[in-house]
Every structure is written in structure tokens, then in C-alpha cells.
Amino acid sequence: MEYLKLCDSDYRFMQVVWKNAPVNSGELVRLCQEELGWKKSTTYTTIKKLCQKGYIENTNATVTVRISRERVQAEESEYFVERTFGGSLPQFLAAFLGEKTISEKEAEKIKAMIDEHRNRE
Numbered sequence: 001m002e003y004l005k006l007c008d009s010d011y012r013f014m015q016v017v018w019k020n021a022p023v024n025s026g027e028l029v030r031l032c033q034e035e036l037g038w039k040k041s042t043t044y045t046t047i048k049k050l051c052q053k054g055y056i057e058n059t060n061a062t063v064t065v066r067i068s069r070e071r072v073q074a075e076e077s078e079y080f081v082e083r084t085f086g087g088s089l090p091q092f093l094a095a096f097l098g099e100k101t102i103s104e105k106e107a108e109k110i111k112a113m114i115d116e117h118r119n120r121e
Contacts, residue, residue: 004075012036013046018069025061
């Protein structure tokens with residue numbers, strides 16, 4: 001399976017787009033300069049690249065999202081767990097938690113998510 005993956009700089013750019021879309025490309029240049037310290041040419045290069053990859057669309061100088069943040073996060077998470085832990089969620093959680101403690105509220109929320117996604121026979 002080919003996963004949706006973004007390098008760090010593209011992900012930071014997409015964070016700006018997800019937060020502001022639809023956004024005029026000139027305004028996006030300004031936002032990227034403020035938030036990322038990018039030059040105009042860097043922003044336009046990234047717009048072009050991510051349009052070609054299908055993440056965004058730039059029509060009449062308005063940038064819109066084609067792939068949601070949630071979809072990217074889900075696929076990147078799945079890719080990471082598959083690559084790093086052989087797809088094992090328990091191994092991932094054990095490594096992630098390590099010596100950390102979680103609150104009762106966090107534990108209940110995790111339990112509820114597990115129950116919601118549990119295979120029903």
C-alpha cells in the first residue's frame with residue numbers, strides 16, 4: 001500500500017493551509033513568511049509540488065484542501081506503526097508509554113476508543 005507521507009516542511013506548510021483554507025495564494029505567502037519564515041518562492045514551489053501530489057488545489061489563486069489533516073495523520077500513523085512495530089498496536093503503546101503515567105480521564109478515553117474500534121463478531 002502506498003501511504004500518504006509528507007516531509008516535515010511540507011507537513012508544516014499543510015498545517016498552515018488546513019488552518020486557513022480556502023486561502024488566497026498571496027495571503028498564504030504572507031502566512032508562510034510569518035509562521036514558517038519562508039520566502040515567496042519557497043511557498044509557491046511548495047504549492048506547486050503539493051498540487052501535483054493532490055494534497056491541495058490552486059484555482060484562480062485560491063488554495064483549497066483536497067486531503068484532510070485527519071486522513072494524513074491516520075495514514076502516517078498507520079505507516080509508522082507498520083514500519084516500526086510490525087503493525088503491532090500493543091508494542092507501539094508499550095514503547096510510547098514507557099515509564100509515563102496517564103490520568104484516569106486519559107485511560108477512560110483510550111478504553112472508549114478501543115471499544116469503538118474493536119472488531120465485532
